[in-house]
Amino acid sequence: xxxxxxxxxxxxxxxxxxxxxxxxxxxxxxxxxxxxxxxxxxxxxxxxxxxxxxxxxxxxxxxxxxxxxxxxxxxxxxxxxxxxxxxxxxxxxxxxxxxxxxxxxxxxxxxxxxxxxxxxxxxxxxxxxxxxxxxxxxxxxxxxxxxxxxxxxxxxxxxxxxxxxxxxxxxxxxxxxxxxxxxxxxxxxxxxxxxxxxxxxxxxxxxxxxxxxxxxxxxxxxxxxxxxxxxxxxxxxxxx
Numbered sequence: 001x002x003x004x005x006x007x008x009x010x011x012x013x014x015x016x017x018x019x020x021x022x023x024x025x026x027x028x029x030x031x032x033x034x035x036x037x038x039x040x041x042x043x044x045x046x047x048x049x050x051x052x053x054x055x056x057x058x059x060x061x062x063x064x065x066x067x068x069x070x071x072x073x074x075x076x077x078x079x080x081x082x083x084x085x086x087x088x089x090x091x092x093x094x095x096x097x098x099x100x101x102x103x104x105x106x107x108x109x110x111x112x113x114x115x116x117x118x119x120x121x122x123x124x125x126x127x128x129x130x131x132x133x134x135x136x137x138x139x140x141x142x143x144x145x146x147x148x149x150x151x152x153x154x155x156x157x158x159x160x161x162x163x164x165x166x167x168x169x170x171x172x173x174x175x176x177x178x179x180x181x182x183x184x185x186x187x188x189x190x191x192x193x194x195x196x197x198x199x200x201x202x203x204x205x206x207x208x209x210x211x212x213x214x215x216x217x218x219x220x221x222x223x224x225x226x227x228x229x230x231x232x233x234x235x236x237x238x239x240x
Contacts (some may be wrong), residue, residue, distance in 0.1 A: 012194035026091065028103045029231045033061055036091060038101065042066055044088060044113075049132030056095040060130055060137060062113055064088045070115075088113040090130065092137065092166065111235045112139055112157065136160050136169070137231075143240035151175060151183075159231045182212065188221055190228055195221045 011082040027036045033046050044062040052200040067087040074081045092107035113127050137159040142152065158170040174185040185198040199215045 007094060010060070010154065026103055026108065029142065030093075030101050031099065032101075038065055040066055045130055045133055047130050050135055051092060051132060051137060052094055053135055054094075054096075054162050058095055058132075059093040059101055060107075060132065061091045061093070062128075062130055063091065064116075072119075083115055083119070085115045085119050086232065087115055090139070091221055104161075104166070106232055107177055108232065109135075109232055114141075134180040157234065167228035168231060168234050169228060195219050212215065 023211075025036060027102075030036050031042055037043050041063045044064050047060040048057045049060075051057060051060075060097065062086075065088075067086055070084065070086040072083050072085065073239050074083055087110050090109040090113055092104045092105055093101035094102050113128055118126070127142045131140070138190050139157045140155065140161070142154045153173060153175045155173040157168060158169065159166045161167075161171045162192060169191050170187075170189050172185065172187045173182045182200060187196040188194075189196075196218050
């Protein structure tokens with residue numbers, strides 16, 4: 001399965017999340033994660049770290065809607081299982097000198113973090129993670145099919161706060177075959193406008209791929225690209 005197909009499937013499962021995020025009136029100020037969750041959502045993850053260079057402990061939350069209409073029973077061999085299609089939203093809060101957290105509007109994104117389950121294809125699985133490193137917000141994913149494909153993919157989005165907003169400064173995606181352990185990788189640096197593509201990348205060593213050496217090529221991403229994409233508008237990896 002190609003990464004274009006995988007990301008296309010991921011996009012289908014997050015479009016509803018986009019609408020959800022844009023329609024919500026999020027809580028703008030608080031002292032702890034629970035203050036920002038609200039009555040119709042639940043907290044999925046919390047991360048702390050400095051994101052704007054003031055040496056304060058900023059906070060990143062991933063929250064999930066709890067609409068019971070988005071909890072549905074499966075059919076066929078999945079008839080005994082319930083599927084959760086509730087959208088998830090990522091939020092960043094900056095900490096002030098008094099320890100109070102303030103929601104940064106440019107961080108609100110209901111499109112990057114997909115729901116727990118994929119309504120279009122129950123076999124499509126996504127494992128997502130959020131981290132803060134070197135004043136940058138890192139959102140990463142690993143995707144695969146539980147059946148029907150030997151391919152798996154991983155992707156990483158890197159955001160930085162500059163000029164009063166979070167922007168996408170880099171992204172990577174890789175695809176590999178779980179049997180052969182060989183795949184490819186694409187790395188995009190939007191600060192330098194350089195795309196690096198790697199073929200014959202050994203992800204898992206085996207006798208079959210022993211001695212295989214990666215082939216790397218570089219190219220410009222988009223000569224006309226002058227502005228970095230705001231985090232709130234990042235919808236699908238293949239768009240960038």
